[in-house]
Amino acid sequence: MAVLVLGWGVLGCLAAIRPTHAVEPNEMSLPSADASLGIDLRAAMIDDLKFLTSEKLKGRSSIDSTIFEAAEYVGRRFRSIGLETNVFGDSPLQIVDISVGPKLASEEQNFLTITIAGKPVVIADSNATDDASGTESLALERDFVPLAIGTNSGTSQAGLVWVGYGIRAPEHRYDDYAGVDVQGKVVMMLRKEPGANDPTSPFDGVDNSRHAFFDTKVSTAIDQGAAAVLIVNDPASIERMVRDVQKRRDAERDRLAKTRQRLRTLPEDAVNSREKLQSQIARIENMLADMSSQVEAAERGLLGVGGAGLSPRRGAEKTAGVATGDSATRPPIPVLSISRELANRLMPKPLEAIEAAIDSNWQPRSFPIANVKVQLGVEISPSTVQSPNVVGVLPGRGNLADETLVIGAHFDHVGMGEFGSLAPDTIEIHNGADDNASGTATLLRVAGEIAQLFSGPNRPAHHRRVVFIAFTGEERGLLGSKYYVQHPRFPLSSTVAMINMDMVGRLNDNELTVYGTGSASNFQSLLKQSNELTRFRLVEVPSGYGPSDHASFYEAGIPVLFFFTGLHSDYHRPSDDFDKLNLDGMDRITDMISQVSERLATSPERPVYVKTDSSVKIRRQLTVVIGVTLSQKPSGVVLSSVVASGPAQESGLLAGDQVVKVGKTSITTIEQFMDQLRQRSPGDLLPLLIRRGDAELRFDIKLRRR
Known part of the structure; x- marks a missing residue:
């Protein structure tokens, strides 16, 4: 994939987006005037959500060009709020390089030429229109693909030796290299190992042993002095590859x-919906056309450039007693995946016959291939794309102006679902309304409220600089926040705290989870004060760790608070859409976060960092009902009432029963019981141990959908 180099219109030129130094305090000026005072923040939040979840952004993948459209929008919104956006040169963008794996250079640099008795091997061209031009030279990505598990750059020219499965396994008295000289030669081998799916095989047959691994095979070839490796896919793997692509195509x-059926049934006046469906149809048709070529590649057995992993572990076979001792010092060699059709052209008998012969008695069938010469070259480079963090700043005032409060949310999602989706068989736009358009829209609204508060006539005389950041690359491993922490715009030593919002759009049962409550000594009291008006049922998690951007700051020694409304069944699926958001809940969450932010920005005391436990469980929303109300008693959790015709009553539970255990887990608090329910799905059986009087009784409660 090519590196993204895009123009920036109102946000300035990418060439200017390079400063990564930490600047001195008070380097920026205050917003010009009360820029945000006239904005209807609720209406703006809804507009933000609708834009961020729109089809045009295609799910906001951090490696798709649409991430820049989303970033440009967020940058404009920061500016409209009144934030300083000339943060990196004349732009709010901090560019992050994101690795997307290896890529091939030109066809001239990635080539394969094979001759038999001096005549070049050619392959029939299925697209040829006349018999005279029905064959052509070996073609990249049709007949062969260089693999990143080998050297990134190199050429080779040598004779060819067939080495079966390319295995040396003295523990099984099996050695494909016995009796053949491969020094300086190109070796051709099969993927996997003898007797796949045969439980009588000495190699297990049911599960792959280490001898089936690509890096084991390549390292063994290097150890034996081979100049290059050609890997031929096995029939079972090809069948699985084809089946997987066909399954996605059928879906x-x-x-x-x-x-198309939805389009046909639309009323005539549904113009916007018609355009949306027509756009979806065009995208699906394009994907189906691409999938046809994917099926053809799978049928030929070709791996992708990264399909065998990256460069092998040097000396991996030393621990197995099969290395000669110098493989760790040998340089990597070129490795190519070649089609079975091409491999069959080179062999004296069909591959299937040779495979069957090896599997018949577990004995190698290796031999030099006479009169065949191979010339090849590979040129593979790491592939990265540029993706933006978006930063807006409200400068500080007075005695606290030298210190910084960071408020952030990631604005990327999983795009069309190719990476990170929990609906892996569907290539469809994942709009990510809750994850994390909700956090981004809340970030913008909090920015508006803080800007109003700190820019109005009653603004505080002393407050910290507030840095608002929309992070990219969260879905690929917190890449944007990690990059900011490594290249902070303002010194981390003066950054007092970080507030993170990720999935705050599905408030349910008035339950708001806050992580990091133990990451600073005063955070619990701060949350209690801020919740006096909003009155959430707060679930406090002390740890400052977790799978979202706050963790990058906490690991750098900065106290954090992470606001979250819980996982749900639409998480990382195409069904995470705007119409499922709880907008009233987001209003209240915004109020809560704004109060916390104001206190952290204005309090003279800096939060004191506290180390917390790194083991964190991410909370799921409750999706089941059991049909009881609970009371917390000194003795434990008691059923205060049982709902008529509910699962609990139908199973025989009574008011006054005390919960002793759920499964093997002892229950002493209501929160422990609720955590057990969150782990269940509708239709599951909940195993309960109940104390009734002096007796302990066991029940299996079939849970219903909430």
Whole structure:
């Protein structure tokens, strides 16, 4: 994939977005005037949500060009609020390089030429229109693909030796290299190992042993002095590859049919919906066309450039007693995946016959291939794309102006679902309304409220600088926040705290989870004060760790608070859409976070960092009902009432029963019981141990959908 180099219009030029130094305090000026005072923040939040979840952004993948459209929007909104956006040169963007794996250079640099008795091997061209041009030279990505598990750059020219599965396994008295000289030669081998799916195989047959691993095979070839490796896919792997692609293709064909049917049934006046469905149909048709070529590649057995992993562990076979001792010092060699059709052209008998012969008695069948010469070259480079963090600043005032409060949320999601989706068989836009358009829109609204408060006539005389950051790359491993921490715009030593919002759009049962409550000594009291008006049922998690951007700051020694409304069944799926958001809940969460932010920005005392436990469980929302109300008693959790015709009553539970255990877990608090319910799905059986009087009784409660 090519590096993204995009123009920036109102946000300035990418060439200017390079400063990564920490600047001195008071380097920026205050917003010009009360820029945010006239904004209807609720209406703006809804507009933000609708834009961020729109089809045009295609799920806001951090490696797709649409992430820049989203970033440009957030940058404009920061400016409209009144924040300083000339943060990196004349832009709010901090550019992050995101690795997307290896990529091939030109066809001229990645080539394969094979001759048999001096004549070049050619492959029939299925697209040829006349017999005279029905064959052509070996083609990149049709007949062969260089693999990143080998050297990134190199050429080779040598004779060819067939080495079976490329295995040396003295523990099984099996050695494909016995009796053949591969020094300086190109070796051709099969993927996997003898007797796949045969439980009588000495290599297990059911599960792959280490001898089936790509890096084991390549390292063994290096150890034996081979100049290059050609890998031929095995029939079972090809069948699985084809089946997987066909499954995805069939799912897209089904989605296309359903989308066309929806289009046919739309009323004439549904213009916007019609345009949206037509756009979806065009995208699906394009994907289906691409999938046809994917099926063809799978049928040929070709791996992708990164399909065998990266460069192998040097000396991996030393621990197995099969290395000669110098493989760790040998340089990597070129490795190519070649089609079975091409491999069959080079062999004296069909591959299937040779595979069957090896599997018949578990004995190698290796030999030099006479009169065959191979010339090849590979040129593979790491591939990165540029992706932006978006930063807006409200400068500080007075005695606290030298210190910084960071408020952030990631604005990327999983795009079309190719990376990170929990609906892996569907290539469809994942709009990510809750994850994390909700956090981004809340970030913008909090920014507006703080800007109003700190820019109005009654603004405080002393407050910290507030830095608002929309992070990219969170879904790929907190990449944007990690980059900011490594290249802070303002010194981390003067950064007093970080507030993070990730998935705050599905408030349920008035339950708001806050992580990091133990990451500073005063955070619990701060939350209690801030919750006096909003009156959430707060679930406090002391740890400052977890799978979101606050963790990057906490690991750098900065206290954090992370606001979260819980995982749900639409998480990382195409169904996480705008119409499922709890907008009233987001209003109240904004109020809560704004109060916490104001206190952290104005309090003379700096929060004191506290080390917390790194083991964190991410809370799920409750999706089941059991049909009881609970009371916390000194003795434990008691059923205060049982709902008529509910699962609990139908199973025989009574008011006054005390919960002793759920499964093997002892229950002493209501929160422990609720945590057990959160782990269950509708239809599950909840195993309960109940104390009734002096007796202990066991029940299996079939849970219903909430």
